[in-house]
Amino acid sequence: MIRLFGYRSSLSLIVWSLVGVALIVCFFSIVHQSDTRQSRIYFRHPSATRELEEIEEEHFRLPPPHKANPRAVKRRGPHRSPNVIDQYLEESSEIHALFFPDERTAVNPTKVGNDSMYFYPGRVWLDTDGHIIQAHGGGIMYDHITAKYYWYGENKDGPTYQAHPKGTHRVDIIGINCYSSKDLWSWTNEGIVLPGEPTNVTHDLHKSKVLERPKVIYNDRTGQYVMWMHIDDANYTKASLGVAVSSSPTGPFSYLYSFRPHGFQSRDMTIFKDDDGAAYLFYSSRDNTELHVSRLTKDYLNITAAMRRILIRRHREAPAVFKLERTYYMITSGCSGWAPNKALTHAADSIMGPWKTLGNPCVGGNRFFRLTTFLSQSTFVLPLSGLPGTFIFMADRWNPSNLRDSRYVWLPLFVGGLTDEPLNNSFGSPLWSRVSIYWHRKWRLPEDWKKGYV
Numbered sequence: 001m002i003r004l005f006g007y008r009s010s011l012s013l014i015v016w017s018l019v020g021v022a023l024i025v026c027f028f029s030i031v032h033q034s035d036t037r038q039s040r041i042y043f044r045h046p047s048a049t050r051e052l053e054e055i056e057e058e059h060f061r062l063p064p065p066h067k068a069n070p071r072a073v074k075r076r077g078p079h080r081s082p083n084v085i086d087q088y089l090e091e092s093s094e095i096h097a098l099f100f101p102d103e104r105t106a107v108n109p110t111k112v113g114n115d116s117m118y119f120y121p122g123r124v125w126l127d128t129d130g131h132i133i134q135a136h137g138g139g140i141m142y143d144h145i146t147a148k149y150y151w152y153g154e155n156k157d158g159p160t161y162q163a164h165p166k167g168t169h170r171v172d173i174i175g176i177n178c179y180s181s182k183d184l185w186s187w188t189n190e191g192i193v194l195p196g197e198p199t200n201v202t203h204d205l206h207k208s209k210v211l212e213r214p215k216v217i218y219n220d221r222t223g224q225y226v227m228w229m230h231i232d233d234a235n236y237t238k239a240s241l242g243v244a245v246s247s248s249p250t251g252p253f254s255y256l257y258s259f260r261p262h263g264f265q266s267r268d269m270t271i272f273k274d275d276d277g278a279a280y281l282f283y284s285s286r287d288n289t290e291l292h293v294s295r296l297t298k299d300y301l302n303i304t305a306a307m308r309r310i311l312i313r314r315h316r317e318a319p320a321v322f323k324l325e326r327t328y329y330m331i332t333s334g335c336s337g338w339a340p341n342k343a344l345t346h347a348a349d350s351i352m353g354p355w356k357t358l359g360n361p362c363v364g365g366n367r368f369f370r371l372t373t374f375l376s377q378s379t380f381v382l383p384l385s386g387l388p389g390t391f392i393f394m395a396d397r398w399n400p401s402n403l404r405d406s407r408y409v410w411l412p413l414f415v416g417g418l419t420d421e422p423l424n425n426s427f428g429s430p431l432w433s434r435v436s437i438y439w440h441r442k443w444r445l446p447e448d449w450k451k452g453y454v
């Protein structure tokens, strides 16, 4: 009995010691993991960006809601009273005026004063000729050959109308505009680099159709600038991708063709060029219920066979993809037409997925702002080469009743802030840094943002 007990106890001693060793190993690996995470979190933070990482609150008093108009209630159904967003979208409302300040406050590079180089999210923004910048749903490419940035976006400088009573608000296709800059603040109009088609009604770019979210990347092998875009008809039933090329960043781009990737619908989309020269396409598919990611061919003119479905049943659109060290990040919006909604950040170790959702990146402002992405929708995230971990978040503040007056919301985005909610699956799977977009009423780029490019 005693011997047997002794045998048993030494056996259990061994078992427990093994468990103990395993726990210690596990503990150290977690400590090690969180150490690398800490070092990831704090590797950057030069004092240059400290000011931009301060939380800035915004206090505005929203006017009291209008009395519900019985017709509107009928239209919206009994369960929805007209909310602040509905009012904000009406051009004549007080709330609207608060977020679409008139041209007197325009950001104006032709007027040199103590405001120069400051970004004012939501204000009218003029180019170096003093004209309003028309580059909606856009993206920016840095061109090493000319050492300039090029901003491509939709020219929406036409009347807004509905093609039929239930149709979405639209502007006829005018074309894709390009602006160039060395400082990201004063932009020179390079003109329409891909024009709409005025007469041929069967052409993809006929003015009655839809041309959105142009993105351009440079192909080092072919020396061509390649533009990808969303091509649709007025009812958004074509749901296709378009491709155009040019030998110059300022065009003209020749339109090649449109197609449905792997036979799937494609609406909001973006492309991302990785450090190794491989480029990828992201698009909202299957009635915007999910995103698909696919690698482009080496010439960037087509997609390869491999495709992954990501964020399935999440209903996300307006993807903007960026990378820091070896982690890929993406900001997306929800799907609520022209109305703003809450952004989410996603991250992945491999660009083809799996992608995990981290949460809402918006910091500061107030709750209303954070739940509406500062009343805007993501379109692009631009890395600042001199400040690793620092990016510009570019978004559109849409004005659906007068789309040409839609505004730009550019804000600093940082990778590396602390997470505000515990991330799921921290055991065994990667611990990603928090992505934060900081609200600022006015802000400018810190010193050294350009290092490494010039």
Ligand SMILES: *[C@@H]1O[C@H](CO)[C@@H](O)[C@H](O)[C@H]1NC(C)=O
Pocket: 112, 113, 114, 115
């Ligand atoms: C400079 O700033 C002051 C105070 O902020 C302002 O009153 C003044 O009009 C500004 N001057 C110019 C030229 O913008």
Ligand SMILES: *[C@@H]1O[C@H](CO)[C@@H](O)[C@H](O)[C@H]1NC(C)=O
Pocket: 200, 201, 202, 203, 204
């Ligand atoms: C109109 O556009 C279609 C599609 O791009 C093209 O096939 C056709 O040749 C064009 N017609 C004319 C007259 O240019």
Ligand SMILES: *[C@@H]1O[C@H](CO)[C@@H](O)[C@H](O)[C@H]1NC(C)=O
Pocket: 164, 233, 234, 235
């Ligand atoms: C769009 O839908 C409306 C209503 O269903 C229809 O009348 C119109 O012909 C459609 N337009 C196009 C371009 O498909």
Ligand SMILES: *[C@@H]1O[C@H](CO)[C@@H](O)[C@H](O)[C@H]1NC(C)=O
Pocket: 257, 302, 303
């Ligand atoms: C793109 O690739 C697919 C699959 O290889 C092919 O069927 C299609 O013709 C290609 N498109 C173009 C425009 O080359």
Ligand SMILES: *[C@@H]1O[C@H](CO)[C@@H](O)[C@H](O)[C@H]1NC(C)=O
Pocket: 357, 358, 359, 421, 422, 423, 424
């Ligand atoms: C983490 O998991 C919980 C429960 O499974 C879920 O409610 C929460 O939204 C998740 N958080 C994130 C950031 O995905």
